[in-house]
Amino acid sequence: MAEDQCGAVLEEHRFNQRALERYLEDRLPGFPTDSSQALAVGQYRYGRSNPTFHLQKGPKQYVLRKKPPGLLLPGTHQGRIFRYNTIAGVSPAEQCALNVAVSETLAWLHSLNLDELNLPGKDSQEGYCKREVLAWKELYEELCHVGIPSMNELSEWLLRNLPITDDEPKLLHGDFRIPNVIFHPTEARVVAVLDWELSSIGPPVADLAYFSVLSVMSTQTNTDGYKIEDLVSVYYCRRNVPPLLNDWNFFLALAFFKMAAYCQVLYSGSLLGNSNKKAHHLGEMVKPLAEHGLKLTKKTITVTKAEAGAPDATDELFLKSKKGDKILHQVKEFMKQYVYPSEQTASKEEAEYCGVLRAAQNLEPL
Numbered sequence: 001m002a003e004d005q006c007g008a009v010l011e012e013h014r015f016n017q018r019a020l021e022r023y024l025e026d027r028l029p030g031f032p033t034d035s036s037q038a039l040a041v042g043q044y045r046y047g048r049s050n051p052t053f054h055l056q057k058g059p060k061q062y063v064l065r066k067k068p069p070g071l072l073l074p075g076t077h078q079g080r081i082f083r084y085n086t087i088a089g090v091s092p093a094e095q096c097a098l099n100v101a102v103s104e105t106l107a108w109l110h111s112l113n114l115d116e117l118n119l120p121g122k123d124s125q126e127g128y129c130k131r132e133v134l135a136w137k138e139l140y141e142e143l144c145h146v147g148i149p150s151m152n153e154l155s156e157w158l159l160r161n162l163p164i165t166d167d168e169p170k171l172l173h174g175d176f177r178i179p180n181v182i183f184h185p186t187e188a189r190v191v192a193v194l195d196w197e198l199s200s201i202g203p204p205v206a207d208l209a210y211f212s213v214l215s216v217m218s219t220q221t222n223t224d225g226y227k228i229e230d231l232v233s234v235y236y237c238r239r240n241v242p243p244l245l246n247d248w249n250f251f252l253a254l255a256f257f258k259m260a261a262y263c264q265v266l267y268s269g270s271l272l273g274n275s276n277k278k279a280h281h282l283g284e285m286v287k288p289l290a291e292h293g294l295k296l297t298k299k300t301i302t303v304t305k306a307e308a309g310a311p312d313a314t315d316e317l318f319l320k321s322k323k324g325d326k327i328l329h330q331v332k333e334f335m336k337q338y339v340y341p342s343e344q345t346a347s348k349e350e351a352e353y354c355g356v357l358r359a360a361q362n363l364e365p366l
Contacts, residue, residue, distance in 0.1 A: 006042030097188035107238035110204035128202025163247035174198025209251035256293025
């Protein structure tokens with residue numbers, strides 16, 4: 001995150017800078033204690049649900065994020081973060097290698113043994129899909145200003161078509177995408193996974209579908225030729241399980257419903273001053289996202305091993321029509337400008353949120 005992306009701290013996000021400085025002097029190793037040097041604070045304009053700040057004192061620079069109106073948690077990181085769901089600015093070969101690393105990381109997370117992680121409350125997290133639909137439905141209805149019929153229709157369809165594998169006990173990230181991982185500064189591997197506040201226990205295909213939708217919405221095919229079929233192939237090869245994606249259309253529709261509801265959350269947050277003010281544009285994205293999710297409910301899509309590498313598998317995510325292509329283009333543009341920008345930082349506490357300590361270290365083989 002560059003310093004030139006910062007501005008003055010917004011009125012609603014201001015805090016006691018001197019108290020923070022004393023806290024960092026006591027708790028953060030290496031933080032300058034020279035009283036002659038002032039602590040400079042700026043606010044990143046790309047923060048969404050969590051206001052994100054740039055701190056500098058003397059030669060030292062840090063990134064800080066706070067949850068409105070929660071505690072201030074200092075955090076720093078070294079590595080590479082790509083703001084959008086595409087990996088740009090590197091050679092085609094490295095781009096492909098980084099994409100493979102992301103797919104392998106998701107497979108690694110879904111292969112973790114829950115009993116060894118000792119996650120609190122994991123035994124009570126049953127019925128993931130129903131729980132997920134109801135939670136986002138309730139949140140959307142609480143925050144929506146104008147009723148959108150497609151959102152109601154989509155939520156009702158999802159509740160009527162819950163998959164049989166609803167209780168598969170695997171660790172889910174909940175918001176797994178390229179901006180939420182940190183790559184090694186020079187190597188093609190992931191060193192940390194950020195933003196675990198939406199994590200849960202449930203069927204891993206939910207994460208895979210969400211990640212696939214975001215990747216396709218960013219670009220149908222990256223410049224290195226890495227397609228969704230490649231993502232799915234690498235993912236299942238890494239997990240060493242058959243690539244049978246039953247209820248694939250359900251999880252794709254769920255991903256669109258979740259994104260639509262999340263756009264409503266960010267839009268409402270912008271009105272309250274709790275997220276980037278540019279997020280008010282996201283209110284316009286709720287309806288097209290819901291409508292596209294609803295279209296997917298009209299078609300049964302099941303990707304088997306034989307079909308996973310088929311040239312038209314990616315196209316199944318989007319039903320082709322003139323109006324559909326226009327909506328898809330609009331969705332891509334809004335997502336690129338207002339959704340993909342990430343806070344691009346996380347504290348050590350967040351990396352440990354679900355007990356996944358190795359996510360902040362070199363990933364080990366399965």
